[in-house]
Amino acid sequence: MDEMESQLTPVIKKNLSSTLSQINSKIESMINKIEVQGCGILTEFENIHRIFNQLQLQASSFYLNSYLSPFTDIFDELTISIQHLSERKHGGLIVIKRDDPLHQLMSSGIPVGANLSPALLESIFYPGSPLHDGAVLVEGNMIISAGNVLPLSKITYENKKLGTRHRAAIGLSERSDALVLVVSEETGKISFAFQGNLYPVQSGAPHMN
Structure with missing residues (x-):
């Protein structure tokens, strides 16, 4: 960093x-x-x-x-969404595209093509939703797709405590400059993966504005 x-x-x-x-x-x-x-x-x-x-x-x-901040100005929407997911312990996996192309690194999900809003993002990750286990791809201020499958990290086998969402977040960040937000379904804790590392985010709100 x-x-x-x-x-x-x-x-x-x-x-x-x-x-x-x-x-x-x-x-x-x-x-x-x-x-x-x-x-x-x-x-x-x-x-x-x-x-x-x-x-x-x-x-x-x-x-x-x-x-x-250089890649999206929807900090308020992301903050609200991530906080709500955390409070309710609804697992979430959100890919923020930066410079690197990602289409060859993640399997295609369901196209969304809508402006990001807390209501839409939270509905995607609502337990039981057909897309809640996959990753949401955000580019700029848009949700491009949902239900995407990310590559798992090659090194996470050494840490069996990491769940699939966290392994997937690290895996994509190892292969690209994307930033991947993760909300734990078990604990509600928020973290983000970047450049192959996983970082916790301050509890209460990820202070993105």
Whole structure:
């Protein structure tokens, strides 16, 4: 994600610096406890892990906006849709086309050709819908197709905890510059795949505007 480092806003920089300073203080406290007590640091480990997770979520949410903004201006619609899917634990898989052609990388789904709206996107992923297990392809502000099948990642066999949606999201991002949004059907957690990696997005809303 180095290509976006220069675009960090002052507010984001301040929040990240503050959180890292908080982590540094806790690590120094742990070192002192180890030297004096030799034990009793499990709680501190848990706190640092929690803070690191919050830091990753904040950074991922910012980068999601940075990666999407040149290719679509429907941040509000995507934010509302993804949040609703997350709250209801309706699994979702949304491909945002960037520069690379995708027609040879994913099996053709059902043509939609409609402006993206929260109601339409949520109806596609409603449990029991004929298209809810496939991926939606978004180009610009349009839903091009639904029910698409994506290539599974070649490396996810090492991580059996990843579900099919997440493996598919990573798989397409390994082969193209597409950004793929994923909502877990089991947990409702939001993440996105880009350049072969999977990143969590801040809970509550993926801050894309």
